[in-house]
Amino acid sequence: MVSSHRRSTMGSKLVKDGELHLYGMVGGDWTWDEDGIRTTGFTDEQVIEALGELSGDLVVRLNTGGGIAFQGIAIYNAIKAYDGKVTIYIDALAASAGSVVAMAGDTIIMRPGSMIMIHNPATITWGTSDEHRKAAGTLDEIAAAAAEIYAARSGKPIAEILSLMAEETWMRGNVARSLGFADDVEEAGETMSLPTFNYKLFKHAPHELALNRAVAAPGNPVKPAQAVQTMEFVMNAPAPAAPAAVISETTTAKDVTQDIFARCRSAKLSMEETDKVLAEAKGNPDTARDLIINMLADRAPPETISHSPATVTADAGDKFAIGATKALLLKAGVAGGEANEFSGMTMREIARHSLDLRGEKPTFSDPLMMVGRAMQPVMAGGMHTTSDFVKILANVASKSMLRGYGEAEETYSEWTSKGVLTDFKPGNRVDTGLFPSLAKVEEGAEYKYATMSDRGETIQLATYGNMFAISRQAIINDDVGAFSRIPLKMGRAAKRTIGNLVYAVLTSNPVMSDGVQLFHATHKNLLAGAGITAASISAARAAMAKQADVDGIAAAGLNIRPKFLLVPVELEDDAAVLMASEFDPSKTQRVPNSARNAATVISEARLSANSAAAWYMAADPNSTDTIEVAYLNGVETPTLEQKEGWGIDGVEFKVRIDAGVKQLDYRGLVKNPGQ
Incomplete structure (x- = not known):
């Protein structure tokens, strides 16, 4: 011992x-x-x-x-x-x-x-x-x-x-x-x-x-x-000793028992039947075989017993959860709501009904205790799972959060590319450069292998999130807004967080993998200061078109064309007028406007916070690398998770989004510091 x-x-x-x-x-x-x-x-x-x-x-x-x-x-x-x-x-x-x-x-x-x-x-x-x-x-x-x-x-x-x-x-x-x-x-x-x-x-x-x-x-x-x-x-x-004919020097009693057990499993015998075979066979596989055959021949139709409540069916609990969710969505003013038999229920009554469907009918003198019990986990399949009442609250909160995310007025998605990362390790974005011009092959000569250089930037995910809680008091007070308004605002905040990261790349001018800042004279994308005019737009377009590849293969330039004009809100009207005008607004005579429809204007307040004069042009992200917004497994919407409250009497919810933002190439971006 x-x-x-x-x-x-x-x-x-x-x-x-x-x-x-x-x-x-x-x-x-x-x-x-x-x-x-x-x-x-x-x-x-x-x-x-x-x-x-x-x-x-x-x-x-x-x-x-x-x-x-x-x-x-x-x-x-x-x-x-x-x-x-x-x-x-x-x-x-x-x-x-x-x-x-x-x-x-x-x-x-x-x-x-x-x-x-x-x-x-x-x-x-x-x-x-x-x-x-x-x-x-x-x-x-x-x-x-x-x-x-x-x-x-x-x-x-x-x-x-x-x-x-x-x-x-x-x-x-x-x-x-x-x-x-x-x-x-x-x-x-x-x-x-x-x-x-x-x-x-x-x-x-x-x-x-x-x-x-x-x-x-x-x-x-x-x-x-x-x-x-x-x-x-x-x-x-x-374990009884098996007959000498069954166990040889190379066969153990354990081997025989395992063989018999495997036969019982193949015959789909119950554990009681398997136990009986092992006991009566006394280690003899032949006897075990006969016992299994007899059991299968004598087997009566199996007794129907409901062992697993985890079978997925549209039972009363499922219908209640769906109906109560839709009723609360209607109260919260969120898409997907409908008037039904649960619309007249308060949240306290919905909590009480969820306990009734779980078969719990204890008397609670304190309504806070009753609501707290409805929020507690329940057993399913030997594991604990979230209660139906909390699932209803979570579903309403999740839909409110996604509504807020979708309604957020953000501009970054129009001109950036979207990427996918499968983990939080640094990910490489490699540009293999251009393929050399095809070489002339003389008659009878061999083809030669071309070489391509590569370069790249590293992008990495991070997690952004916050928590909020639904207290038992909010349920008692029937405060639907507690789990609709707050997650709606958190959904907007999630999208705003990504926007902050994107525009911070432009305004902070980070250093790239070549050791040079994104906008720099070395990169030939930081222009002389000027307002938004046909002439300055023309200079920006020319600078982008003449950008060369790393190996100098495209000697005359890559012919990259800008598609977006990014401006602070102070310059929005000037930019819109220039892009729409048939004639150059800066001229006193009717001179054709060379900048007309040159780019889509995107006005952004975050740019104003950094400079009311600086403006940028960006290429089409589908054809030229500029700035990438990467999401974990491509999921660009925030996630809502919940658990039983510890710091509060209620349920705690966590909103998080996993994203990473990185500048991939300087050649599809141009900055003019303005004047």
Whole structure:
């Protein structure tokens, strides 16, 4: 028996008699089950704090139905990093995220009647098809992370582990040991109580477990022997010795057990049926084959039991969420709203109705408590997910934010290019220069390879964002504006932030990769000061047309033409008149206007803040590099995320946008400092 010792006099509730006890929900005390029983549990921070109190070899007692996937991974890593040998006893159950925690043990011991369950993570997503695809991708990544942990512990290929996870595999003692998920099985002793958990959340939980839920209420523990009698005796006996004809010098009892288990899975037997085959076959594959055939022949139509509430259907909850969202959008004056049966409800009544649909009908003397309960996460598929009420608020806030983003009067998108970056690492924008003019090939001579030089700028993403909160008091006061006006303004702010970055490139005149400022005499794009006239426009056009490539291949110039005239608001009228006039406004006689329709005028107040006289010309970004605005994965709209409030009693929302702005080339830009 290994032991651990206290390192200090601290008092973590997870440390009992020098052992680490991880009982309840992975991720902590954050929800109620459908009978109103508050679940308990442990968080990654609590485990790390508890491990800090211990030294030497460590005993961990584990009994959990699962919880938050990332919490399970964090706790696994914390225990793996512990400086000492770790022995984990699965006292009754290590399911879902709890099975990830179990894999941290140097030695894993199954107690009598205990089980391990591994499965794919699950969640419920509310939103557009893109949001569903994003959620699906996240679930795949979580599953892959868990599969790597299981594979490292069991020695099995990840592909096989992923198959076991997809089928939601429940393992008793000897099965877990044969598959590499445990090292030893205790043969006798008191059976522990299962943790409080709604086992109907799992798709393939043993039927008796799903029906009885094995809830260990305080003072009235229900043990697996009472709730799942058909499972109690099967897998706890020692693996019987197989006949000599079955096990050779190169075949072990573990190999045979795994072979039988694989046959049972191929036949799609339940875990109860698999347990029975393993027990009665006594290590003989031929006997196991006959038992499987007989079971399939005698199998009655399966009992219909609803195990998974995560099936996506248009149930009352879905219809309520959609209808309430549209009703609130109408009140907020946002597109997509409609009058329906929820239009007459206050937000407090919508919160109450969301609890009713969740099957919660407790009496709240304080309306603030009721609204707070409606905002709390709920369980789905062994993981916690956002409540319907918060999803409704978030959907209205998100649409308001996007409305604000779309309504923001910004000009940068007209004359800049849009780029895509897939991560936050610096990205290179390489210009390979021009291809040389084709060389004459004499009769019978060989073709020669041409060479091209390259240069480039580096662009990098950054995250910009802010937070706002919806308090319970705002819900009680039916303040729809709390989650419509604020996100609308934040949407405008997100777009304004990008505009600030773009025009800062022009006004700050940054240094480029060649060590020269964007606008500089060396770059031949900083002109002599002049007002906006036909003559100065002509000089700007000529300067841009005569820009040369890096290698001097286009000796006469690249013939780049300006398309946009960027001016401070003080020069907007002068620029508009010049671009529209048939005759040169600066002349006293009717002289044709050479600058007519030379460029599209864009007036910008940010330019005025820097100079009321300086003006710029820019080429078409589709044909010539100028300034690029890059977005993470091409998503140019801001994202709204939410979580249960910690600093406030309510829900906190975060608006963020991931973008980067960079000047790519000087040759498609010209500056005149004005006069």
